Amino acid sequence: MTKRRRLSEARQTQILQAAVEVIRERGLCETRISDIADRAGTSSALVIYYFQSKDRLLGEALAFSEERFYEETARELQGITSARDQLVRLIQLSCSPGPDARQDWMDEWMLWLDLWARAPRDPDVARDRELLDRRWREAITDIVQAGQQSGEFRQVDAEDFALRLAVTIDGLAIQVVLGDPDVTTDLMEAICLRMAGTELGFDGSSGLASRQQSKGRRVSRSGRASHVAKAAGKSR
Known part of the structure; x- marks a missing residue:
């Protein structure tokens, strides 16, 4: 270079x-x-x-932010070998940051709200939105498929599950960012863990033993961490 x-x-x-x-x-x-x-x-x-343009810069800025998310998440999951624990941790990181990371978490979702608001009127922004969302769903799919291969998860349609989990996280995050008093980050996490546990066949009411130790790290939105790392290498 x-x-x-x-x-x-x-x-x-x-x-x-x-x-x-x-x-x-x-x-x-x-x-x-x-x-x-x-x-x-x-x-x-x-x-x-x-x-x-400013719209083009928005798409690139969110892609840049998401790239850091995948890198940080891959590091976070590096020592977790169970696909079940990887999925639980990924949901926790996406839904319920610790108090030290809450503002960063809110700011990350505000970027997404800006992108979603402009996507219906701008084909370039719409393309950015589609590519970023697809990448996120593929990362979830990879973890689920690894868990199915290891016998940790039921044999469901992994891509269909990933889509529904991703849109559930998105929808609940919007309510949290808007300040809905009935929707907290803890409730958001509990709903997503319950959904995952019910559909994949594990106890979604209990998280990782390291939950309290990890809570508060700045990670906004893997059986191995390589699944997230692999998603990080996919084109947007």
């Missing part, structure tokens, strides 16, 4: 990190390209050069 290319990639990463931070803080509608440029310490012209 040439020095110029490395510099270009470093600048793009810097801009994406700035975009994630600013869009989280202000929402897409209140974010200007100049705000992102100022945060990144660069010019608006360079931001436009790399990303063409």
Whole structure:
């Protein structure tokens, strides 16, 4: 890789990190390209050069954020060999962050709300949404299939289960972000664990023994951690 290319990639990463931070803080509608440029310490012209538009930048910023999610989740699941425990932990990380991570968790879901809101009116954003959601469902599918091969899970349609679990997490997260007093992150986690346990044939009421030790790590949204790592390598 040439020095110029490395510099270009470093600048793009810097801009994406700035975009994630600013869009989280202000929402897409209140974010200007100049705000992102100022945060990144660069010019608006360079931001436009790399990303063409604010909507395009939103899709890239969320993809960047999700990439970190997969990397962090793969590390989190590295020592978990049971597919059942991997799925439980993945649900916990997606649904119920510890108090130190709650704001980051809320901010990550706010990015998704912005993406979902714009997708019906922008084909490029719609494509980003489809690719990101498909990748997430494939990661769940991989864990379920590993658990079926090891005899931990029932022989259900893994892709169908992954779709329904993913949309359940999405729907409940929206209610949490909107501040519905009847829908808490703990309830969200309990519903998803109960659903998974009922359909796959394990006790969904009990989590990992390491739950309290791990709670609070910053991971927003694997039988081996390689399943998440493999999903991280798939194109968006």
